[in-house]
Every structure is written in structure tokens, then in C-alpha cells.
Amino acid sequence: MKPQDITAGKTSLWIFGYGSLVWKPDFRYKRSQVGYIQGYKRRFWHGDNFHRGNDELPGRVVTLIEDDDASTWGVAFEVTGTQVEESLKYLDVRETVCGGYITKMVEFFPQGENQSPVQALVYIATSDNPLYLGRASPAAIGAQIAVSSGKTGHNLEYLLRLAQFMRSSCPHVEDHHLYSIEQAALTRVYLLLATSTLYPLSHKGV
Secondary structure, X not given: OOHHHHOOOXXXXXXXXXXXXXXXXXXXXXXXXXXXXEEEEEEEEEEEOOOOOOOOOOEEEEEEEEEEEEEEEEEEEEEEXXXXXXXXXXXXXXXXXXXXXXXXXXXXXXXXXXXXXXXXXXXXXXXXXXXXXXXXXXXXXXXXXXXXXXXXXXXXXXXXXXXXXXXXXXXXXXXXXXXXXXXXXXXXXXXXXXXXXXXXXXXXXX
């Protein structure tokens, strides 16, 4: 179902972001709120051959995997009036056409006391997507992220900005999957830098 079908006739909408949207929404909105959704876990199991990778070397970005015992923290953005149509038109290209994500409505729980949950639109890449890469070890995912880049930037930037958001906005949440991949990717980068220092290109073949 298209997001426009879900939101037909609505003058206000919440959009939940759990990946690059948390720091780079790139659409106009009325307000934003840090919080979480239940029943899903965030995983770097989706491939990206546009924003953070290419056809030869796809990057790794996050999607949501159903898990009754899990929750995922992120940011929800409220769009109103003309912002609803504008944001959906933009995200349709960014997330659906270029990313392969589908849309669902979920219950979003804002951070803080005396906050009522709201229905929010979320973009999810499922396993039947051609770009879906699936499960891999943190070391393998980190190594892939360390060497991938696309039209939006380096895959490592995506990973580090997401980790930075979690530490600054959700310091009480321990995201083992995210932080283990961050550590693996940084270790791989350090090794690549050390290798290039020890064996500079100008000395190859000498």
C-alpha cells in the first residue's frame, strides 16, 4: 500500500525515522520527538546501491525486523497541512524508489512522562526486496560498511551518525547490534589506514 493511500484525507501525520532520518530528514515538519516503537528491532540487513553504495559494492543500511520482545528508538516528525503531501512525495523517492522500502503504520511512544502514543508512518525493507542482504556477523557488516560509499556519502558516515544520535539522544538505551558493528567498522578502517601507511602506493612494485 502506498503512503498516500494510508494517509488519504489527513491534515496531520507523524513519520518515524530510525536510520538516516534521525539526523537528515530533509523535509519540512512542524515538530519532532525522540521515542520508540515496539515489536521491531533495527538491523543492518538491507543493501544500498544508491545512497551509501553501488551495484558493485552495495552498502549496508538499517531496516526493521519483527520481534515481539524488541523496541527501536528513533525520531518521529509531525508534518501538517501541505507538509504532508510534500514529505510523502520526497520520501517516496528517497525511501521507496531508491531504497526499496515499503510503508506501515505503527504506534510511536514519545520519550518522557505523560506522553500519549501516536500512530506513525514508517518505512521498512522486507526480505523479499532484491536489495535485502540479510543476517551477517558484526565483523562482516562492519567490513562492508568500511569500504562502501554512494551518491549521498560514505557508508561509514551513516553508521557513525546513527551511533552518535543514540548516544546523545538515547543514552539509556544499549543497542548492542549498532555498537558492535560500529566497533567492527572502525577497527577495519584503522587496519586499512595502517596498511596504506606501511605500504604506500608509491612504493608498490619497487
